[in-house]
Amino acid sequence: MTIRVLLADDQEMVRAALRAVIDRREDLCVVGEAADGDQAVDAAFRLRPDVVVMDVRMPGTTGVEATRRILTEWAYEDAPPRVLVLTTFDLDEYVHAALRAGASGFLLKNSPPDQLAHAIRVIAGGAAMLAPSVTHRLIGAFTALPTGLVPGTPTPAPGHRGRLDALTEREREVLILVARGLSNAQIADALGLTQANVKSRVNRILTRLGLENRVQAAILARDAGLIPPGR
Known part of the structure; x- marks a missing residue:
């Protein structure tokens, strides 16, 4: 099955480069482009892609707000598209907010083409994807930020530990x-489980x-104190 991708970036040259990388893969196809956040929202509702590759900083409506609107205002019976946020900086505060808004992950703009294609496939398959070089630092830095500091960050619901009571040991x-930040394969090795078993447990x-x-799960775990800050 071909994965349908919408590109949202305010720079035409960047969109052209992304399209070239994506369209050369047999299982990926760019179905539309947007030059700002408002266009991204409109195109997502109109084209109903599988994945939106979203720039963070765009004029007018930012990628953060566009992500939030796409995921919260989706009016169709089928699931909304997954959002892959692109950023120039690995600790960009807007990326933190995008993850809170429901984005499935982020990737640096200087990532290799094969890594971008892989990230799109992973996200389309329902998993999260973080730039490998900054996974630990991103989650640690994000959860250390005071609530309300980052634009678009909602106030977390109380009772994190109560929610965790629903889980087995x-x-x-x-x-x-x-x-x-461990992958399913790494978790399987650490706990002596199969990857299929780990995937089932994560779901x-x-x-x-x-x-x-998984990103939201990691954030909740840190907010609840299961992981010390900075680990």
Whole structure:
């Protein structure tokens, strides 16, 4: 099945480069482009892509606000598109806000073409994707920020530990390793499980906690004190 991609970036040359990278893959196809956040929202609702590759900083409506609108205002029965945020800086505060808004991950703009294609596939498949070089630093820096400091960041709901009571001891162990940035393969090695078993447990954790992706699970785990700040 071909993964349909919408590109949102205010620079035409960047969109052209991204299109060239994506369209040369047999399983990926660019179905539309947007030059700002408002266009991205309109195009997402009109074209209903599988993945939106979203720039963070655009004139007018930012990529953060566009991400939030796409995911919260989606009016179709099928699931909304997954959002892959692109950024120039690995600690950009707007990326933190985009993850809070429901983006499935982020990638640096200087990432290799194959890494971009891989990220799109991973996100389309329902998993989260963070730039490998900054996974630990991103989550640690984000959860250390005071609530309300980052634009677009909602106030977290109280009772994190109460929500975690719904998990089994093994699921808590998996959640802690997710929060530390480990992949399913690494978690499987650490706990002596199969990758299929880890994937099943991660999906069950997300369902029980009412979360959209691994990034939100990692943030909740750190907010609840399962992972010390900076780890």
